[in-house]
Structures are given as structure tokens and as C-alpha cells.
Amino acid sequence: MARAAKAVIDLTALKHNYLLAKELAPGRKAVAIIKANAYGHGAVEAAEYLSDVADAFGVACIEEALQLAENGIKQPVVLLEGFFTADELEFVDKYRMMTAVHSEWQLEALEQHAFSQPLPVLVKFDSGMHRLGFDAEGFAKAVERLQKMDHISDVIAMTHFACADELECEYTQTQMANFHAACDRFGLQHCMANSAVTLHWPEAHGDWVRPGIMLYGASPLDQQTENAARLKPVMTLSSEIIAIRELPAGEPVGYGRRFTSEQPTRVGVVAMGYADGYPRHAIDGTPVAVNGKMTRLIGKVSMDMMTLDLTDQPEAKIGDPVELWGEQVDVNQVAACSDTISYTLFTGITSRVPRIYKK
Structure with a gap:
């Protein structure tokens, strides 16, 4: 190559950052977020290198999930935005993916699809981000419907924080309170910790953490912290x-x-x-x-x-x-x-x- 422009990807640093997420959330499972081609780093390469340690991988859409499956990745893959059309459930079933559910029509599609094996799902509660997810009443109804489906193995409560990167912002506490008020009575596993929460808000680690930008060595926080300083650039x-x-x-x-x-x-x-x-x-x-x-x-x-x-x-x-x-x-x-x-x-x-x- 004559032109010198290049991006060197240090996979050992990537693994270090994933293991740091696991260390900060002991006993929890960690979904390595590798959507958008692993934030530009190469999704297949990242997944292959993390395959011996990662609990699961997170992607935005079925196309990204299929790329991993077709390249031999065996870990569970989480569709963070859920499925976009009902016919995607064929692949969700075939490759035993984990899908988010945030809309009424998705519930109907799950009820109607003939699955070959039980499927774990993440039902999304809108705790204050107001992007995807059910409100409190809709969330309760969604959980009850999912728990009645014979082909649903696990129902995991999921939410996303709007301001967790702002360490002095009280809105994160408000969202946490909203989340717990909506879902704790069901006894569900919790999945709510993005990179900012994983690094700084241990009270919100739940059962699953979702490290994203921190995997690639960049802190999302608005100020330096001891944990963020341990990240290695990838x-x-x-x-x-x-x-x-x-x-x-x-x-x-x-x-x-x-x-x-x-x-x-x-x-x-x-x-x-x-x-x-x-x-x-x-x-x-x-x-x-x-x-x-x-x-x-x-x-x-x-x-x-x-x-x-x-x-x-x-x-x-x-x-x-x-x-x-x-x-x-x-x-x-x-x-x-x-x-x-x-x-x-x-x-x-x-x-x-x-x-x-x-x-």
C-alpha cells in the first residue's frame, strides 16, 4: 500500500476493556455491543477475538446478526432494537438470538410464530428516554403476555438511560426509580447498564451490562474517573x-x-x-x-x-x-x-x- 493512512486495531486492548466491564460488574453477564461494525472497528474480527470470554454480542439489526452467524460466531446475539418485520423471526429462531420487544405488533408476531425452541426476550420499558419501549401500563401487559407464551423461555426487563454520562445529573436516579417501580414486582432479570452505567453507576448494573463505547477505549463520561482511566484505546x-x-x-x-x-x-x-x-x-x-x-x-x-x-x-x-x-x-x-x-x-x-x- 502506497498511501499511509491506516487504522490499527489492538484486539488485546479490546479484550482488556471487555474484561474490565466484567470486573466492574462482578457476577453479571456482559453483552459486548458490536453494532455498526463494532463502532467501526470490525464486527467479525471483534467477535472472533472476544469469543472465548463474551457472554453475548449486541447488534442493531438482523443483518448485523446474520453476519456474525455466517462467520461462525456461536454466542447469543441480542437484537437491541428488536426485529423490524415478522419474517425475521425465522432467523431469530434458527440462530437462537435474543430479541428486544418494544411494540404491540412485535408481541403479536411472537404469539403467532411457530418456534422450534424456547426464545429469551428482552422487553423494553421506557423509563424516561422516550425513544423505544412500553410505558408502565403497557410494560405490565407485555410482560404478562410474554410469560403466558410457551415458547418464551426468559423475560428480561430492559431500559436505557438518557443522561448516565452526566455524573451530576439526577435524571438517572429518576429513571432507575421508574424502572424498578415498573418491573420489580415481576421478579425479572434486569438489563439496563450501558457503558456509562457500567463505569459509574454500580447500583444499576442489574443482571446484564451492555458495554459499548468503553470496549473501544473511549469514555462516555463527562469527567474523568478512576474506572474510565483504566480503559485502553483500541x-x-x-x-x-x-x-x-x-x-x-x-x-x-x-x-x-x-x-x-x-x-x-x-x-x-x-x-x-x-x-x-x-x-x-x-x-x-x-x-x-x-x-x-x-x-x-x-x-x-x-x-x-x-x-x-x-x-x-x-x-x-x-x-x-x-x-x-x-x-x-x-x-x-x-x-x-x-x-x-x-x-x-x-x-x-x-x-x-x-x-x-x-x-
Whole structure:
């Protein structure tokens, strides 16, 4: 490969982060969330490497679940949004998937389908996210209907928190209270802990935790914590310097002349742009590392290239390595400088950036 842009995926770090989730929630089962191609890291590769430790895998849709099944993954796969059409239940049954249930029509489809074996389901309660799920009355009726179905083996109560990443927000406590008020009388297992809850809210771990973004080494929390500091970055996005320019003071760099040099400036051009998935709206000053030394983005990111300030690195040369995020450059800092979140950056890496798996 001539172009140096690449994403190195450290699978040992991925496993470390999954086992950290298990350690933080002792005795619980953990669904490794690998929807959206494992947040851009490679779902099949992630599942294969975690297959000796993972209790289950979580995906968004039947297509993602079938990709795992067709590649030999044997762990249970959870359809986090449930099935979208009744004919998907054929595959749910065949591969013994676990499906979420959040709507009346799904209950009707489950009642009508002829299953070959008992099926575990997660019935979703809307505790305050107001996205998917039954209200309190609908939830009670749904649980009662599911418990009457001979082909339903286990009914697990599920919910999702809106603000668990905000450590001082009281709404998470409100949602927890709503959830327990609705489902505790049924004696169901609980599944409610996303990455933020797994890291910081042990009282909401329930019976199943659902680590997602934390698997990939990025904390979802709005402040650093001891547990979050133990995460290891999984993806290192990198490239190389392909050209160097020496500019006098007063010269613009890049589209729109957003950056203008205030002093003689050494500019490095890097083979990485928004067509690779690097955020176009990253501001001047976004952190970047060249040869392991921190520097900054200057000028607008273009489709295939970006420009860095090498003024303090006179030794830097064409071909030198550039880390855009990874072990040295915190992906959350890049996200903050781009008015987005790490989830968007990871899932936005395009297919022209090769993934290289490190075990």
C-alpha cells in the first residue's frame, strides 16, 4: 500500500476493556455491543477475538446478526432494537438470538410464530428516554403476555438511560426509580447498564451490562474517573507527512484561509482527510502527534489531506508517522475540537482506510 493512512486495531486492548466491564460488574453477564461494525472497528474480527470470554454480542439489526452467524460466531446475539418485520423471526429462531420487544405488533408476531425452541426476550420499558419501549401500563401487559407464551423461555426487563454520562445529573436516579417501580414486582432479570452505567453507576448494573463505547477505549463520561482511566484505546488512526512547506508570517493555509501564520511557520501536509473519516470541522489547534510529539492541526481539513504546525519540530521530515488519535492523542479531545463525540469518529472511518488487526 502506497498511501499511509491506516487504522490499527489492538484486539488485546479490546479484550482488556471487555474484561474490565466484567470486573466492574462482578457476577453479571456482559453483552459486548458490536453494532455498526463494532463502532467501526470490525464486527467479525471483534467477535472472533472476544469469543472465548463474551457472554453475548449486541447488534442493531438482523443483518448485523446474520453476519456474525455466517462467520461462525456461536454466542447469543441480542437484537437491541428488536426485529423490524415478522419474517425475521425465522432467523431469530434458527440462530437462537435474543430479541428486544418494544411494540404491540412485535408481541403479536411472537404469539403467532411457530418456534422450534424456547426464545429469551428482552422487553423494553421506557423509563424516561422516550425513544423505544412500553410505558408502565403497557410494560405490565407485555410482560404478562410474554410469560403466558410457551415458547418464551426468559423475560428480561430492559431500559436505557438518557443522561448516565452526566455524573451530576439526577435524571438517572429518576429513571432507575421508574424502572424498578415498573418491573420489580415481576421478579425479572434486569438489563439496563450501558457503558456509562457500567463505569459509574454500580447500583444499576442489574443482571446484564451492555458495554459499548468503553470496549473501544473511549469514555462516555463527562469527567474523568478512576474506572474510565483504566480503559485502553483500541483504534490508532495514523498516516504520514507527504510534504513540508516553509511559510513566512501572514500567509494563509488551506481552504477559506481560515488559518493565517502569525510568524514564520513550518507546515506539514498529511495524507488524511474527511473522505477517510477525519472530521472536516476540526478546529485549528486540534491535537495531533508527529513522531510521538504533540502538535496541532492548522487550516481546514480537506477531502484527502490536512495540514499541521511543524514549527517546533524542525527535525520532522517527509514520511514521518502522524497519529490522529489512539494511544497518544485522546479521541475524545479530537471529538471535542470537532463538536462531536467519539462514537461518530469511530463509526465514520471509511472503507478506504485499511484496518490492520494487532493481536
